[in-house]
Amino acid sequence: MTAIRHIVFDIGRVLIHYDPNIPFSRLIPDAAERQWFFDNVCTHDWNIEQDRGRSWEEAEALAIAAHPAHAENIRNFRRHWSAMVPHAYEDSVALMDRLIDAGHDVTMLTNFAADTFVEARRRFPFLHRPRGVTVSGEVRKIKPDREIYDHHVAAFGLDPAATLFIDDSRPNVDGAIAAGWQAVLFTGAAKLESDLRAAGIAV
Structure with a gap:
């Protein structure tokens, strides 16, 4: 070679x-509910689009439109990003x-x-x-x-x-x-x- x-x-x-569970274990204490949130709302595929260049504002708007009941925790994903990289x-x-x-x-x-x-x-x-x-x-x-x-x-x-x-x-x-x-x-x-x-x- x-x-x-x-x-x-x-x-x-x-x-x-990097671990989103760090802040979300406090924000969504129930493990099953938290996993559902990551599997269905702020998913890996949703988050990777910010890595591809999509703005957080657009990402949050799309997720909130699809899951309005979870608006606060959708915003919390960016808001608490610093805690994910301790x-x-x-x-x-x-x-x-x-x-x-x-x-x-x-x-x-x-x-x-x-x-x-x-x-x-x-x-x-x-x-x-x-x-x-x-x-x-x-x-x-x-x-x-x-x-x-x-x-x-x-x-x-x-x-x-x-x-x-x-x-x-x-x-x-x-x-x-x-x-x-x-x-x-x-x-x-x-x-x-x-x-x-x-x-x-x-x-």
Whole structure:
């Protein structure tokens, strides 16, 4: 395989924790009712459209029109977003820092709403350390679609075959591989360190 010259990190659940249940366990204490809300109202598919570039105002209007009885909690999804990302994964961040400090070319590629990413960068300064980032909500392209990987390659001058992508989602990993990248599934910092060494990257 081509030697790795570029390392690309996903962000959510790789560098920072994300879990909507954190605020909603207080807002909707009943577990079954809360799961129904996520399965039927503020669903994954509804939320991913904000990562694709849809505004929260439009997203809330559509969801409230379909589920008017849940209007307050629909608005609470954005209102309490900060509580959904309570902390960074310090071991993953330390690993990324070591890669950057050692001179490796590190960028980030993330499915993230544009406005919440601005908030995340204010809260987590290490997100400024890599050479750059592609944010799905800003470019209106999203993983695992091929075009966002091609966009990232063009934006940062990467050689796809010499690029290693790190993501916690199997479809996103498979999307990178289909775009000609090398990729590993993130399950924790210790496994990532092992994967990097297997790829010939000293950490």
